Amino acid sequence: xxxxxxxxxxxxxxxxxxxxxxxxxxxxxxxxxxxxxxxxxxxxxxxxxxxxxxxxxxxxxxxxxxxxxxxxxxxxxxxxxxxxxxxxxxxxxxxxxxxxxxxxxxxxxxxxxxxxxxxxxxxxxxxxxxxxxxxxxxxx
Numbered sequence: 512x513x514x515x516x517x518x519x520x521x522x523x524x525x526x527x528x529x530x531x532x533x534x535x536x537x538x539x540x541x542x543x544x545x546x547x548x549x550x551x552x553x554x555x556x557x558x559x560x561x562x563x564x565x566x567x568x569x570x571x572x573x574x575x576x577x578x579x580x581x582x583x584x585x586x587x588x589x590x591x592x593x594x595x596x597x598x599x600x601x602x603x604x605x606x607x608x609x610x611x612x613x614x615x616x617x618x619x620x621x622x623x624x625x626x627x628x629x630x631x632x633x634x635x636x637x638x639x640x641x642x643x644x645x646x647x648x649x650x651x
Contacts, residue, residue: 517651520601523560523581525650526568530579532645533570537577540638544575548634549589554597557583566597572635591630599625604650608643 518525553567560566564582569589571578599620606613620626632639 515649518649520604520650521554521558521566521597526560526566526581528649529646530568530570530581532649533639533642534577534579536638536642536645537572537636540636542572542575542577542636542638546575546636547573548591550591550593550632550635551583551587551589552593552595553583553585553587554600555594556596558597589630590634591628591632593626593628593632595620595626604647607647608640 518528550570551567553565557566560582563584565585567583569580569583569587602616603613606616617626621628
């Protein structure tokens, strides 16, 4: 098993790691050349990371090639939008996807409105389900 340096949750470095993990997994997924879809995930109570950007990430697939940007604008839109509080993100990123508490928390946060998702996340592809645990493994 590979040992990774833990990166403090919610920092710019952590979002960079998230984007890098997503981009690498997407690259290995051999995405269709005609796939174009965008995702923005941001913290509704996020602190400013840089000018005009709060805690979050923008992830784009254009023509089957992925790219990402650390930080999201408060008014930024995408095909898939995920918004949550920093506390919700911290709780979810502390649990591996196989932990029964993970699914229960996710369902609770979605039903309470503490986490909102708009758009069809399945448009990104099956590869997305494999990124959560490597991110958890690197989160401190």
